[in-house]
Amino acid sequence: MSTTRPTTQQTRARTVTVDGARVVCWESGPDHGEPVLLLHGYPADHHSWDHQVPALSRTHRVIAPDLLGWGDSEQPHHLAFDYDTEVARIGRLLDALGVDAVNLVGHDYGGFLSLGFTQTHPDRVRRLALLNSRSQATFVPHWRALFTAFTVAGRTPVLRSLAARLPFGSLHRIAFGPLVEAGHVDREVMDGYLDHVRPLESRRWLLHFFGHYRTAARPELRSRLGQVTCPTAVIWGRGDRYLSPAIARELAAEVPHAELTMVDDAGHWVMDERPAEVNTALERLLSREV
Secondary structure (H helix, E strand, C coil), X not given: CCXXXXXXXXXXXXXXXXXXXXXXXXXXXXXXXXXXXXXXXXXXXXXXXXXXXXXXXXXXXXXXXXXXXXXXXXXXXCCCCCHHHHHHHHHHHHHHHCCCCEEEEEECHHHHHHXXXXXXXXXXXXXXXXXXXXXXXXXXXXXXXXXXXXXHXXXXXXXHHHHCCCCHHHHHXXXXXXXXXXXXXXXXXXXXXXXXXXXXXXXXXXXXXXXXXXXXXXXXXXXXXXXXXXXXXXXXXXXXXXXXXHHHHHHHHHCCCEEEEEECCCCCCHHHHCHHHHHHHHHHHHCCCC
């Protein structure tokens, strides 16, 4: 399979300020189109959506930001990155972009934030898509233990200094390696993900981020699933090593207007592994009446 990723000639970079820090966004599609906000997960950036942007931007204004700390956006050490702050920050990003309401699509950490934002700001979300995200739950036990270790290290100055010396690039390469070998992610994109965590200052920021992160489930997210009233798509790679398909099934059962798409022969990076199926599910969501 070719590793060439789709591109669009109309993509344009835009920088906005959120909480006093620089956030870089990539926009595609007609300015008058209904906006779609694509939120990437850990440890990626806007390139997570390279397979989706060309398809969605034919009819919609597509905005793919690098969340604060990731990609080309700023890595502010003085800002908080706890869950509630990050959820509220989505609203401030929309304000900076001059957007009132969006179709919100989130993968992994981006999906976790998207669910919370939809529940707390329902008037700003027209439609919602969640892709292989902890959403209302959390990771399988061994991955939860790893992220908890990073969180503990990030909260303790001595441990943070030691942990910043860890080879995060090598750890991330292990995660992305099979995708590259299968032709789902090209080496240039993976190198960009890895370059992001190679500088010592970036690794220090990553530990700062984890110092605010918590792996425990947020029970209010589960209890409020029935309050998500917008059309919703749950799109899941069935072979995810990090997040159980049970999370997807619960979302589909508890969110009133959810449509579940379980994708075989795909894992956590479902939009890279099976882009056609993901694009079809997203286009179907965007065609639903609100």
